Amino acid sequence: MAFQKPAATPLASDEARSFGALGLARRCARSPLRRVVAAQLARVILRLCFAGAVAAIVGRLVMSEEASLWLVLAAPLLLVLAAAAGADADRAQANAETRVATDLREAVGRRLVAMPARRVQSLPAGRLIVSAQRHPEAVAALVVGHQAATLMMAAGPLAAASALALVSWPSALTVLALTPVMIVFFVLLGETIRRRAQTQEEAFGYLAGQFADRLRALPTILANDALAGEEAKLTRRLTIYAARTMEVLRIAFLNAAAIDFFTSLSIAMLAVFLGLGHLGLATMPGFSHLELWRSMFILMIAPEYFSSFRRYAEQYHAKAEGLAGAAALDRLLDDQPLAELAAASRGGLRIEDLPPRGLVVITGPSGVGKTVLLRRLAGVDRASGRDDACAGFPAPVWVSTDSFVPSGTLEKAIAWNVENAPRPRVLWAAEEVGLLDDERLPGGLDARIDKDGANLSGGQRLRVAVARALLNERPVFADEPTAKLDPLTADKVRRALRGLAERGLVVTASHDAALAALADRVETLSGDPAQEDVQ
Structure with a gap:
């Protein structure tokens, strides 16, 4: 790709x-x-x-x-x-x-x-x-x-x-x-x-x-x-x-x-x-x-x-x-495309330079523009500036606290927008990110999810999105995927992302030094803060 x-x-x-x-x-x-x-x-x-x-x-x-x-x-x-x-x-x-x-x-x-x-x-x-x-x-x-x-x-x-x-x-x-x-x-x-x-x-x-x-x-x-x-x-x-x-x-x-x-x-x-x-x-x-x-x-x-x-x-x-x-x-x-472009230039990261597979971690101090650069690369909205020429490639999986979560069951939330998601595979993905061990989500895959995931914490939404990424063959763009997680669960998510990177592209924006240590490529941004990253 x-x-x-x-x-x-x-x-x-x-x-x-x-x-x-x-x-x-x-x-x-x-x-x-x-x-x-x-x-x-x-x-x-x-x-x-x-x-x-x-x-x-x-x-x-x-x-x-x-x-x-x-x-x-x-x-x-x-x-x-x-x-x-x-x-x-x-x-x-x-x-x-x-x-x-x-x-x-x-x-x-x-x-x-x-x-x-x-x-x-x-x-x-x-x-x-x-x-x-x-x-x-x-x-x-x-x-x-x-x-x-x-x-x-x-x-x-x-x-x-x-x-x-x-x-x-x-x-x-x-x-x-x-x-x-x-x-x-x-x-x-x-x-x-x-x-x-x-x-x-x-x-x-x-x-x-x-x-x-x-x-x-x-x-x-x-x-x-x-x-x-x-x-x-x-x-x-x-x-x-x-x-x-x-x-x-x-x-x-x-x-x-x-x-x-x-x-x-x-x-x-x-x-x-x-x-x-x-x-x-x-x-x-x-x-x-x-x-x-x-x-x-x-x-x-x-x-x-x-x-x-x-x-x-x-x-x-x-x-x-x-x-x-x-x-x-x-x-x-602020809506600062100029600052975003400057951040991309400082990091040396261009869309055409992304590898077909591997883990790319964008790091840097809070406010330097990691999130806006990641959104630009992923093309999650029109403001990102992603070109229509990318339309021929599969849309990426977006992992963030604002990832969409449908109402229903945990199984339905994880399998949303996934073509082939039999229950055993969904069970495996949920276990990989610690969702089955979460005491605040009783019932396993049958745990009830409110409309738009209203009853989920930020950390739970992140893990649902990571589990969904495990079921996809598309590139993954993750914004602070280990934030809001306890150390044990964060380690599970790191291993899951590392496994995804063996078969496809994973790009993350993160302050997590442990995740950066697992990366195939680290892009460090520096300069005047353009937007605050919130953990």
Whole structure:
């Protein structure tokens, strides 16, 4: 058997192939973000004016001077207006994030509708649900909340420093001198929290995927009294996710603690300098011989200078979670033929180069494009780009967690689409992959299978597909055939694939080093991740 090289097909625009969750969210956030920033800036200005009014009133009263009536009336008005501006800013931010998340979620739905059915079926159900429900909110928090905090981190301190400079330029320089230290601290923590958020996202994705897989197989699990064991597995996944979440929170708390430290340090320094100046114990330009209201104004404005940094620190973890969520959405929803072709080129694997028989294993790190390359070679859907010139060759057997499983019995599921499948041969194939030893499939070949194999776990679906391949004479393309299997069963599947390779072609995409050790040819892909492989 030989394969023909697929003919070149016209490529759609890159914009159509790339989902670009972050770009979509930023475009949706442009208009509401301006309103959020305007409200937050108004709050800062009103609070500065309130601080000035209170400082002038208290200073004059302490010095037994008469406070102006307009100051007395303006102070409570400014306080009310500042509180109203703050409430309006918070409301605008919440509404903007909800709007962006809703628009992004609708874009996800449109993308899924436009994708080929096979491509949608190949998506891991658990991660898809997480991406549609959780990630849009994380991305919205990034492009609205975090972006607003970033803009205000420039405008807020600038306004506060300008106000300080009006009464004492050395005090303004004092708080400005601490700013580069905080920026360096943000940079150092930024990469750390980004990595922690990425591992948190991966842990949650694995948890969601495992939960969806067990939910699908729940009737079988209950029938075989295996609930306790499956609960323990999910508990382990949940514990891992909780640990990753705590790592992110620790960094966030450390960030907030650093801001509080610098705030307290600056206020303490200013208080000492101003106190020494008022007591006449030291003569320092800008701190000595100041009117009392000016000193009070400086001490009231200094915390306001750092408040924007504190709000930015509170939103810093939102940046990491938003970037991780956008990346996860893109990995699931991107349609990247260019990346697939690049992966094929890097691996050196071409359809016409495949041997008539033998075991070919495609390996490489997660996300490098193993699955998309395998689907392209197998031609499991139109998006794979397989040429019509291959139509003269037998269609391959596709082995994956999305392999079709009809309802009925286990025997019918294994023998589906097989021309010659007497019961003894089906029994042999089922035994070769450990399906007869599965306690969650009682009844042997007569075990009941629900519609579309709804009561099967991912590992059981894989073994049904491998058993079906054992009954065929066609080439076999298997995506992670030993994933989701215990060590003993995985070893049986490896031996079955090795046996198939003695009489025909078997091509697999796998992380399994033991399977790669049995291969006649290993193709290792490397490069930037194009799509995440899910085990």
